[in-house]
Amino acid sequence: MRAIEQAAFDGGSATGIELMERAGQGVVEAILSAYPDVEQGHRHALILCGPGNNGGDGFVIARLLQERGWGVECFLYGEAIRLPPDARANHDRWAAVGPVVAFNDWRFGLRYGVRMTGDVAPTVLIDALFGTGLTRPLDEPLDRALRELDAAFPKGTALRVAVDAPSGLCMDSGRPLAPGPQEELPLRYDLTVSFHRRKLGHLLAEGPDACGSVKVADIGLDQAALRASRPELRETLAAAVTEAAPRAYELRKGGEDNPGGHKYDYGHALVLSGGPGRTGAARLAARGAIRVGAGLVTVAAPGSAMAECAAHLTAIMLTRCNGASDLGAVLEDERLNALCLGPGLGVGSATRDMVITALGSRRRCVLDADALTSFAGSAPTLFAHLHSRVVLTPHAGEFARLFPDIWRKLAETPTGGPAFSKVDATQEAAARAGCIVLFKGRDTVIAEPGGRTVVCAAAYDRATPWLATAGAGDVLSGMITGLLARDIWPVTAAEIATWLHVEAARTFGPGLIATDIPDLLPGVFRAIGV
Ligand SMILES: NC(=O)C1=CN([C@@H]2O[C@H](COP(=O)(O)OP(=O)(O)OC[C@H]3O[C@@H](n4cnc5c(N)ncnc54)[C@H](OP(=O)(O)O)[C@@H]3O)[C@@H](O)[C@H]2O)[C@@H](O)CC1
Numbered sequence: 001m002r003a004i005e006q007a008a009f010d011g012g013s014a015t016g017i018e019l020m021e022r023a024g025q026g027v028v029e030a031i032l033s034a035y036p037d038v039e040q041g042h043r044h045a046l047i048l049c050g051p052g053n054n055g056g057d058g059f060v061i062a063r064l065l066q067e068r069g070w071g072v073e074c075f076l077y078g079e080a081i082r083l084p085p086d087a088r089a090n091h092d093r094w095a096a097v098g099p100v101v102a103f104n105d106w107r108f109g110l111r112y113g114v115r116m117t118g119d120v121a122p123t124v125l126i127d128a129l130f131g132t133g134l135t136r137p138l139d140e141p142l143d144r145a146l147r148e149l150d151a152a153f154p155k156g157t158a159l160r161v162a163v164d165a166p167s168g169l170c171m172d173s174g175r176p177l178a179p180g181p182q183e184e185l186p187l188r189y190d191l192t193v194s195f196h197r198r199k200l201g202h203l204l205a206e207g208p209d210a211c212g213s214v215k216v217a218d219i220g221l222d223q224a225a226l227r228a229s230r231p232e233l234r235e236t237l238a239a240a241v242t243e244a245a246p247r248a249y250e251l252r253k254g255g256e257d258n259p260g261g262h263k264y265d266y267g268h269a270l271v272l273s274g275g276p277g278r279t280g281a282a283r284l285a286a287r288g289a290i291r292v293g294a295g296l297v298t299v300a301a302p303g304s305a306m307a308e309c310a311a312h313l314t315a316i317m318l319t320r321c322n323g324a325s326d327l328g329a330v331l332e333d334e335r336l337n338a339l340c341l342g343p344g345l346g347v348g349s350a351t352r353d354m355v356i357t358a359l360g361s362r363r364r365c366v367l368d369a370d371a372l373t374s375f376a377g378s379a380p381t382l383f384a385h386l387h388s389r390v391v392l393t394p395h396a397g398e399f400a401r402l403f404p405d406i407w408r409k410l411a412e413t414p415t416g417g418p419a420f421s422k423v424d425a426t427q428e429a430a431a432r433a434g435c436i437v438l439f440k441g442r443d444t445v446i447a448e449p450g451g452r453t454v455v456c457a458a459a460y461d462r463a464t465p466w467l468a469t470a471g472a473g474d475v476l477s478g479m480i481t482g483l484l485a486r487d488i489w490p491v492t493a494a495e496i497a498t499w500l501h502v503e504a505a506r507t508f509g510p511g512l513i514a515t516d517i518p519d520l521l522p523g524v525f526r527a528i529g530v
């Protein structure tokens with residue numbers, strides 16, 4: 001953001017004071033459009049301003065609300081004379097028409113404890129303390145004051161709005177920078193209004209819980225123009241993390257160039273199954289693979305589990321595979337072009353051997369669940385066999401087993417910003433493994449070694465907490481495998497599958513179980529025009 005902002009200044013397309021004015025206007029407009037009712041009844045805002053430009057936005061908001069006839073109380077954390085120039089200018093404009101209460105006099109309990117039913121109790125609370133400039137945990141006295149404010153106005157009594165970021169939230173990681181062992185931010189918000197683009201902190205870790213909802217105000221920064229006019233920014237912009245997006249054209253079967261396609265044109269995926277009583281996970285994956293569009297899908301099961309699989313599979317084929325040497329023989333069929341190992345496969349040396357055989361065939365491959373856990377304590381052996389067409393799909397537990405040192409960095413309480421983020425962790429893991437790592441969760445992150453990084457956040461209007469259900473991950477591995485069979489580039493396959501997985505869950509809603517997910521895909525395809 002700083003580079004983009006600087007380029008706008010240098011190119012003369014905006015001044016700092018203009019951007020700050022638009023930012024303040026953007027916040028006021030976002031509040032009024034999301035909560036039009038706040039203009040009814042008594043209109044009273046309490047605005048907390050910080051020592052940087054985020055505070056400057058707060059003073060713009062104060063002035064704009066007062067011009068609309070609102071009662072406004074402004075508080076400043078820091079000293080007016082030390083505000084950066086644009087923030088100082090807006091402070092001074094506000095100070096000419098309204099008072100500014102210094103931090104030492106905040107004492108919210110005393111100030112508001114008895115006012116809650118009165119007509120001067122705030123209806124809107126605006127946090128303009130820190131935005132992208134937060135560099136360290138909130139000071140203890142500030143943290144305490146905010147907790148006191150939280151107690152004086154329990155959430156729901158006044159609308160809570162954060163300017164750019166909930167104060168204390170690291171915008172690079174979505175992790176709270178709170179003093180001491182406190183792991184929660186002092187305040188949670190109903191609305192966060194950000195500028196130009198959503199930031200990682202809005203999407204990762206605790207970000208969505210803190211922000212409530214996120215609106216992005218356009219402050220007139222033109223990124224496309226900047227890309228062309230400022231070549232030095234290209235690298236910054238190219239390294240930016242993107243959000244997962246559906247791509248109908250990649251998913252379309254046949255198409256103009258090949259309307260009469262043959263099933264083998266869409267690949268043949270092989271999903272390895274565990275033994276009797278443990279075949280469900282592989283069958284879920286196989287159904288995900290065929291529904292997402294693989295031409296053919298075969299489940300390879302041990303002899304003892306063939307009857308169980310046969311009783312459940314119809315469109316999916318079945319072959320016997322009693323271990324690594326059988327797998328080697330199965331893979332002599334070169335049409336099998338994408339493999340999925342892990343769901344229900346069992347933890348131990350037999351799985352390790354099959355994984356090494358699969359990787360040795362240089363096929364595109366998804367490794368999940370037991371295929372990952374089998375290498376706990378011997379991750380370097382796995383890494384030695386991985387190649388660039390492999391996708392690892394760990395959840396947090398599996399990630400910790402394969403990358404214990406990286407996991408520790410992510411689990412440590414951050415002492416400063418930018419805090420080590422799930423994006424950092426996934427990029428580091430991908431670089432070490434030499435393949436694509438898809439680190440699951442509400443904030444799924446996908447990273448290619450030294451290449452693309454994609455975030456798929458199941459948050460805000462895409463929240464699907466009901467996706468945390470047994471077997472959902474197995475379906476996802478199968479969906480990625482199906483797209484790999486379709487010849488889609490691995491990092492793209494991982495991205496599209498993750499997006500589709502959340503979208504399928506969205507269309508269903510609460511009550512979803514893993515078996516539902518593959519059968520929801522045709523509806524999602526129709527909706528996105530595949
Ligand atoms: N970019 C854009 O295009 C636009 C940006 N805009 C707005 O500017 C915001 C970014 O402004 P910013 O860079 O001044 O940072 P900000 O978040 O106000 O804080 C920095 C100050 O806080 C201090 N400080 C940090 N941590 C602290 C702590 N724990 N406890 C105490 N102090 C702490 C830090 O001090 P220092 O680290 O230097 O000691 C510094 O004084 C951005 O979020 C958006 O709202 C819009 O106006 C329009 C366009």
Ligand SMILES: Nc1ncnc2c1ncn2[C@@H]1O[C@H](COP(=O)(O)OP(=O)(O)O)[C@@H](O)[C@H]1O
Binds near residue numbers: 444464465466468474
């Ligand atoms: N809170 C959540 N919101 C949305 N999706 C989630 C959430 N928690 C987990 N998921 C997704 O659900 C799936 C669970 O996979 P996994 O943990 O492997 O479970 P299983 O092994 O039972 O299939 C993953 O795709 C993960 O990203």
Ligand SMILES: [K+]
Binds near residue numbers: 128130162166167
């Ligand atoms: K803020």
